[in-house]
Amino acid sequence: MHELVIRGGRVALDDGWAEFDIGIADGRIAAIGKGLSGAKSIDAGGRWVMPGGIDAHCHLDQPVWGGAGNADDFYSGTISAAFGGTTCIVPFGMPGQDMTTIGAIDRALERAAGRAVIDYGLHAVVTMGTGADVEAQLDALAGRGIASVKLFMTYQGFAVDDDLFFKVLDMASRLGWIVMVHAENDAAIRRTRQRLIDLGRTDIRYHLVAHSETMEREATHRALTFAEMTGARMTIVHVSSWQSAEEVARAKTRGVAAIAETCPQYLFVSAADLDRPAVDAARFVFSPPPRSPRSHEHLWQELIDGGIDLWSSDHSPYYFADKIDRSDTPGFTTTLSGIPGIETRLPLLFSEGLVTGRLALERYLDLTSRNAASIYGFADRKGSIAVGLDADLALWDPTVRWTLGHKALHSRVDFTPYEGRGVTGKPTTVLVRGVPVVADGELRAKPGFGQFVARTAADPTLSGKPVEDWTPWLDA
Numbered sequence: 001m002h003e004l005v006i007r008g009g010r011v012a013l014d015d016g017w018a019e020f021d022i023g024i025a026d027g028r029i030a031a032i033g034k035g036l037s038g039a040k041s042i043d044a045g046g047r048w049v050m051p052g053g054i055d056a057h058c059h060l061d062q063p064v065w066g067g068a069g070n071a072d073d074f075y076s077g078t079i080s081a082a083f084g085g086t087t088c089i090v091p092f093g094m095p096g097q098d099m100t101t102i103g104a105i106d107r108a109l110e111r112a113a114g115r116a117v118i119d120y121g122l123h124a125v126v127t128m129g130t131g132a133d134v135e136a137q138l139d140a141l142a143g144r145g146i147a148s149v150k151l152f153m154t155y156q157g158f159a160v161d162d163d164l165f166f167k168v169l170d171m172a173s174r175l176g177w178i179v180m181v182h183a184e185n186d187a188a189i190r191r192t193r194q195r196l197i198d199l200g201r202t203d204i205r206y207h208l209v210a211h212s213e214t215m216e217r218e219a220t221h222r223a224l225t226f227a228e229m230t231g232a233r234m235t236i237v238h239v240s241s242w243q244s245a246e247e248v249a250r251a252k253t254r255g256v257a258a259i260a261e262t263c264p265q266y267l268f269v270s271a272a273d274l275d276r277p278a279v280d281a282a283r284f285v286f287s288p289p290p291r292s293p294r295s296h297e298h299l300w301q302e303l304i305d306g307g308i309d310l311w312s313s314d315h316s317p318y319y320f321a322d323k324i325d326r327s328d329t330p331g332f333t334t335t336l337s338g339i340p341g342i343e344t345r346l347p348l349l350f351s352e353g354l355v356t357g358r359l360a361l362e363r364y365l366d367l368t369s370r371n372a373a374s375i376y377g378f379a380d381r382k383g384s385i386a387v388g389l390d391a392d393l394a395l396w397d398p399t400v401r402w403t404l405g406h407k408a409l410h411s412r413v414d415f416t417p418y419e420g421r422g423v424t425g426k427p428t429t430v431l432v433r434g435v436p437v438v439a440d441g442e443l444r445a446k447p448g449f450g451q452f453v454a455r456t457a458a459d460p461t462l463s464g465k466p467v468e469d470w471t472p473w474l475d476a
């Protein structure tokens with residue numbers, strides 16, 4: 001007899017849908033089959049039993065940046081994630097001023113302990129302020145369950161120069177880590193931003209010009225070329241446009257270990273949303289910015305065909321007053337970049353991808369849980385419904401129609417860019433390691449129930465060849 005049985009649901013297994021029960025013991029899936037018995041049971045009749053979602057790109061409780069701190073800490077942020085069907089997140093150990101990469105991880109771990117209600121890992125972040133011993137820091141973190149690092153190509157205080165970029169790529173290749181890159185050309189952004197200011201063009205709509213698709217395309221190409229030179233694995237985060245998506249596709253054809261991530265805002269928010277009255281338009285300011293219908297269509301096709309590997313929120317939670325610097329006429333130079341999305345990430349794709357049939361079940365599972373677990377090093381624990389894995393499950397009502405709005409959500413952020421959008425399908429019960437965190441729409445977990453998940457790096461011998469090991473004369 002199992003400790004708990006999920007009965008009568010339509011279960012999303014790796015090889016397709018099945019009408020099975022799920023037996024749970026010691027926090028893990030112990031059996032999948034018919035007629036299972038348990039000391040306790042949950043009736044999943046009429047529900048779709050999905051793997052708990054994994055959001056591998058989100059921001060919580062970071063040091064103050066741009067004059068504002070995050071609205072969500074690890075308590076409110078993970079509650080919001082759970083109500084959206086997500087059972088594990090991998091946010092960033094984001095450094096503050098003069099903070100090392102290890103110091104930032106230590107800070108994030110301290111902030112998460114005793115607060116998170118779902119499980120979490122952490123990505124490291126390297127900046128120019130990390131310190132001269134960056135390689136020793138990354139090596140030390142590898143022994144602490146960290147298996148990924150993020151680099152920024154823009155943002156004052158975060159952007160790295162090419163020398164540090166290569167140093168991190170070389171180290172990541174040796175460790176078997178994956179490098180996440182925010183790819184926008186910083187010099188181009190600074191140049192264009194100043195020219196717009198000089199011309200008096202500071203309305204929010206000009207955020208699109210200051211962060212044009214060409215700037216993202218160039219940086220994406222350059223970052224992936226660096227990956228090709230070093231043999232490192234690389235995720236281009238928040239791919240926003242058809243141009244950068246094509247750069248990732250081209251790199252893959254050259255054998256680069258390139259991974260593409262996109263986010264809901266690049267499918268459901270339009271460039272035209274920035275051409276609204278200032279205070280309204282501020283709800284749609286994030287970087288890279290929303291793009292054209294052509295990019296929407298291209299990214300949807302990439303989601304369908306497999307060219308996009310990850311579906312993440314890039315949840316960046318600011319109170320609206322902080323976001324607009326308490327201005328009645330915010331402009332693109334003063335409005336903080338970032339929007340909430342940790343709770344709406346899965347409902348949007350479930351509704352417009354899975355329920356509509358636009359996405360096959362296999363693609364939906366890859367995008368929302370399986371690929372994140374595999375890419376970031378914890379597929380031995382999470383990401384699928386399979387015997388031996390953590391019993392991270394979300395029971396979805398596929399028929400309920402509801403309206404997204406900040407009052408219906410659980411983040412402390414007081415706005416959402418999806419206000420008023422109707423969606424079909426909602427998670428009603430969510431379990432982490434077999435324990436209901438949300439049950440019938442009610443929060444059940446205590447602060448601190450969530451655990452840190454140590455991740456495993458890939459085998460370094462599987463990294464690509466660095467340029468110094470190429471032998472082009474053999475092809476002559």
